[in-house]
Amino acid sequence: xxxxxxxLVFSTAYFPFVGGAEVAIEQVxxxxxxxxxxxxxxxxxxxxxxKREVRNEGLVVRIGFGNKFDKFLxxxxxxxxxxxxxxxxxxxxxxxxDLSxxxxxxxxxxxxxxxxxxxxxxxxxxxxxxVASGRLxxxxxxxxxxxxxSDYITAxxxxxxxxxxxxxxxxxxxxxxxxxxxxxxxxxxxxTGNHVIISTSRRVYKNGLDILEKAFExxxxxxxxxxxxxxxxxxxxxxxxxxxxxxxxxxxxxSEGMGNAFVEALVAGLPIVGTPVGGILDIIRDGETxxxxxxxxxxxxxxxxxxxxxxxxxARKIVENGKKMVEERxxxxxxxxxxxxxxxxQLNVKKRVLIATGIFPPEGGGPATYSKIxxxxxxxxxxxxxxxxxxxxxxxxxxxxxxxYFIKALQLGKNANIIFAQDTVSAGLxxxxxxxxxxxxxxxxxxxxYAWEQGVQRFGVKEVLDDFLKNKYSWEVExxxxxxxxxxxxxxxxxxxxxxxxxxxxxWGIKPEKIYVVYNAFDAPELYISKENARKQLGISEKIxxxxxxxxxxxxxxTLRDLMQEISRQIPNAKLFILSNEPREKLLLYLRxxxxxxxxxxxxxxxxxxxxxxxxxxxxxxxxxxxxxxLIKDGKEGFLVKFNDKEALKTxxxxxxxxxxxxxxxxxxxxxxxxxxxxxxxxNGTIKIIENL
Numbered sequence: 001x002x003x004x005x006x007x008l009v010f011s012t013a014y015f016p017f018v019g020g021a022e023v024a025i026e027q028v029x030x031x032x033x034x035x036x037x038x039x040x041x042x043x044x045x046x047x048x049x050x051k052r053e054v055r056n057e058g059l060v061v062r063i064g065f066g067n068k069f070d071k072f073l074x075x076x077x078x079x080x081x082x083x084x085x086x087x088x089x090x091x092x093x094x095x096x097x098d099l100s101x102x103x104x105x106x107x108x109x110x111x112x113x114x115x116x117x118x119x120x121x122x123x124x125x126x127x128x129x130x131v132a133s134g135r136l137x138x139x140x141x142x143x144x145x146x147x148x149x150s151d152y153i154t155a156x157x158x159x160x161x162x163x164x165x166x167x168x169x170x171x172x173x174x175x176x177x178x179x180x181x182x183x184x185x186x187x188x189x190x191x192t193g194n195h196v197i198i199s200t201s202r203r204v205y206k207n208g209l210d211i212l213e214k215a216f217e218x219x220x221x222x223x224x225x226x227x228x229x230x231x232x233x234x235x236x237x238x239x240x241x242x243x244x245x246x247x248x249x250x251x252x253x254x255s256e257g258m259g260n261a262f263v264e265a266l267v268a269g270l271p272i273v274g275t276p277v278g279g280i281l282d283i284i285r286d287g288e289t290x291x292x293x294x295x296x297x298x299x300x301x302x303x304x305x306x307x308x309x310x311x312x313x314x315a316r317k318i319v320e321n322g323k324k325m326v327e328e329r330x331x332x333x334x335x336x337x338x339x340x341x342x343x344x345x346q347l348n349v350k351k352r353v354l355i356a357t358g359i360f361p362p363e364g365g366g367p368a369t370y371s372k373i374x375x376x377x378x379x380x381x382x383x384x385x386x387x388x389x390x391x392x393x394x395x396x397x398x399x400x401x402x403x404x405y406f407i408k409a410l411q412l413g414k415n416a417n418i419i420f421a422q423d424t425v426s427a428g429l430x431x432x433x434x435x436x437x438x439x440x441x442x443x444x445x446x447x448x449x450y451a452w453e454q455g456v457q458r459f460g461v462k463e464v465l466d467d468f469l470k471n472k473y474s475w476e477v478e479x480x481x482x483x484x485x486x487x488x489x490x491x492x493x494x495x496x497x498x499x500x501x502x503x504x505x506x507x508w509g510i511k512p513e514k515i516y517v518v519y520n521a522f523d524a525p526e527l528y529i530s531k532e533n534a535r536k537q538l539g540i541s542e543k544i545x546x547x548x549x550x551x552x553x554x555x556x557x558x559t560l561r562d563l564m565q566e567i568s569r570q571i572p573n574a575k576l577f578i579l580s581n582e583p584r585e586k587l588l589l590y591l592r593x594x595x596x597x598x599x600x601x602x603x604x605x606x607x608x609x610x611x612x613x614x615x616x617x618x619x620x621x622x623x624x625x626x627x628x629x630x631l632i633k634d635g636k637e638g639f640l641v642k643f644n645d646k647e648a649l650k651t652x653x654x655x656x657x658x659x660x661x662x663x664x665x666x667x668x669x670x671x672x673x674x675x676x677x678x679x680x681x682x683x684n685g686t687i688k689i690i691e692n693l
Contacts, residue, residue, distance in 0.1 A: 157279025
């Protein structure tokens with residue numbers, strides 16, 4: 001019989017010291033103890049507490065001498081105590097609770113035991129300002145260290161999950177709210193009806209009780225019999241009795257990680273008033289599951305309390321909607337099941353992949369889109385994923401940014417089996433060096449010739465890519481060429497998005513057997529608007545040509561501008577729109593409205609723009625450069641011409657404008673062809689390469 005895996009839990013405090021984090025550990029462990037052995041490492045903090053205690057949910061190991069300074073000992077001595085359990089278990093997972101000394105202990109343990117997975121749960125309720133500057137910046141540094149060691153992040157609110165992302169975490173993640181014991185808090189007593197306002201809140205600045213007390217003085221003027229009860233220091237099991245004797249729950253928080261007290265109040269049958277900060281936004285839908293009051297505004301808070309005291313129908317509606325929401329999202333059974341799924345996944349990851357990319361959403365661009373797809377899809381195949389974005393160091397001076405990125409790649413790469421770089425230079429060079437230092441497998445994706453692109457934009461290169469490959473240029477261009485080829489030569493496998501690019505990379509001197517063609521994923525845009533309505537929305541009545549892309553020399557936009565005078569002689573109402581650096585929503589709207597999409601490009605590795613136009617049923621005129629012939633067969637899905645061939649461009653554009661049946665035929669074939677470039681095809685091809693490495 002296989003032994004149960006062990007979950008080593010690290011929490012600064014634990015029972016009898018009770019807060020949201022402690023309740024979460026107890027509730028989850030009690031429900032999962034038949035599947036996992038839970039060992040909870042915490043600060044002792046009182047001499048009368050035993051150093052080891054067997055509780056219903058698992059073993060509690062308390063660190064320290066029994067005073068308030070024990071929490072400072074927890075990071076080191078907690079990690080050392082946990083080391084003993086490593087020898088007794090084949091399967092271990094670390095669970096660090098909150099931005100605290102406990103989670104720091106888990107992160108330190110992880111630092112020296114990289115193969116043991118680490119799940120970090122953030123419940124921090126003191127706001128992002130406290131994270132940034134608290135304890136002279138030590139809290140922020142600790143936070144970054146914990147995130148760096150984490151394999152998976154759970155957050156009790158979307159606000160806290162976004163906070164992790166602000167501090168550089170890009171990886172597997174989930175919002176798993178804290179729950180509530182529905183049976184415990186469901187009202188067992190009748191209401192007094194005496195206008196009792198309650199707040200079960202500690203007297204700390206973030207909870208805004210000073211604002212509540214000022215608001216209550218205003219409420220008393222209209223409701224003289226109103227009472228205010230602030231319940232701060234009572235045993236957790238006693239809280240329901242206080243809530244059952246109240247009429248309204250209010251907490252004007254200045255910051256909030258989630259706000260369990262709001263959820264408990266709803267289950268107890270109370271309408272709630274809160275502020276639109278932090279995790280409260282996940283609980284209150286204004287007017288539906290509670291009311292929002294302005295932060296630090298006693299008058300507005302008083303107005304919202306008076307509304308609920310006077311409008312019993314609204315109060316009932318809020319309670320009814322709130323209870324439904326709690327059952328759907330805050331049940332401990334469902335929450336425990338989510339943690340079980342998370343723990344099991346982390347214990348059974350086949351390989352871990354560090355994706356090194358130059359850009360990541362919300363930035364646009366192929367590598368950003370591709371990296372996000374990998375992050376979303378690879379875990380479905382039991383592959384662990386972290387992403388290291390060069391954007392996190394982009395503001396630093398050149399050279400220094402690459403050094404810092406290399407150091408980050410070393411830190412994150414320790415826990416990876418494979419480092420997968422999305423370009424050859426900015427992310428690729430430091431990622432390759434980190435892979436070699438750590439002796440990890442290295443995969444490189446090449447979507448273009450960086451030396452050529454930089455040469456055209458910065459160093460006076462005029463030739464198209466095919467000619468560039470045959471010639472010599474300035475020392476700056478040749479240096480970039482040497483770097484990208486040096487990085488490519490040291491890759492274990494190379495992925496390119498087109499057969500054309502495979503040929504380019506082969507000309508670099510790379511062995512063909514290392515190069516794999518995996519077409520990029522393409523999800524057809526979902527636009528629920530007709531061509532006619534798109535044109536109305538944009539105020540367009542003319543025949544229109546649309547072109548798009550970065551405003552770089554090889555896109556040939558000036559040639560299109562020059563052509564329009566000749567085209568207008570035969571199609572008087574023809575108009576050209578060139579879109580560069582526009583929001584994607586706007587670009588897609590113009591594509592939907594377009595009569596023709598034209599891309600006069602000297603180079604294209606694999607064009608998402610062309611595919612988007614094809615999927616939207618827009619006839620395409622483009623060049624036979626790069627990977628374009630792999631998307632379009634001349635005369636079938638569109639027309640192919642030579643770069644900057646004005647006469648050919650004009651002829652094909654006019655042919656489509658003058659022949660609606662031809663335009664419809666090209667559009668139909670293009671739509672059918674675009675469906676071949678599916679996300680599933682790209683993911684399956686990529687996974688095969690990863691698993692066989």
